[in-house]
Amino acid sequence: MYIIVLIAVVGIVVLQMAGAIPMDAVGGGLVIASATFVAVLAIAVYEAWTNKRGVLGWIVNIVVSFLGAFFAAQLGGPLVAIPLLTVAGGDGNSLAAAGGGVMLVALALMMVVAIAGSVGALWLVNRRR
Numbered sequence: 001m002y003i004i005v006l007i008a009v010v011g012i013v014v015l016q017m018a019g020a021i022p023m024d025a026v027g028g029g030l031v032i033a034s035a036t037f038v039a040v041l042a043i044a045v046y047e048a049w050t051n052k053r054g055v056l057g058w059i060v061n062i063v064v065s066f067l068g069a070f071f072a073a074q075l076g077g078p079l080v081a082i083p084l085l086t087v088a089g090g091d092g093n094s095l096a097a098a099g100g101g102v103m104l105v106a107l108a109l110m111m112v113v114a115i116a117g118s119v120g121a122l123w124l125v126n127r128r129r
Helices: 002-017 026-050 055-088 100-128
Strands: none
Touching: 002 026, 002 100, 026 055, 026 100, 055 100
């Protein structure tokens, strides 16, 4: 599972450094959401595969994984963005406007937060099974 997190973080950083994430349009958010979607799906599939779940288990894993990642991203967004914006010392409007290393750190941390939410939700469901 740590390999999936590492690949997801490196992937989002490479996308940012390559300029594949536009900062001035809705497309940037969609690229980031797609990368997070793929990482969370990989976590769900990995957990279902290693625990030899049935069809219903796979479906539950995928749904729970996405719900956990969604809620973690909503709660973790301000926890990541506010300290980074205060440290950056810019105008404080957005991470995209700050750009550079601040944006890279924010993307990496938010990927980790979303995956942690996914793993946490799967852990809670597995305790109830």
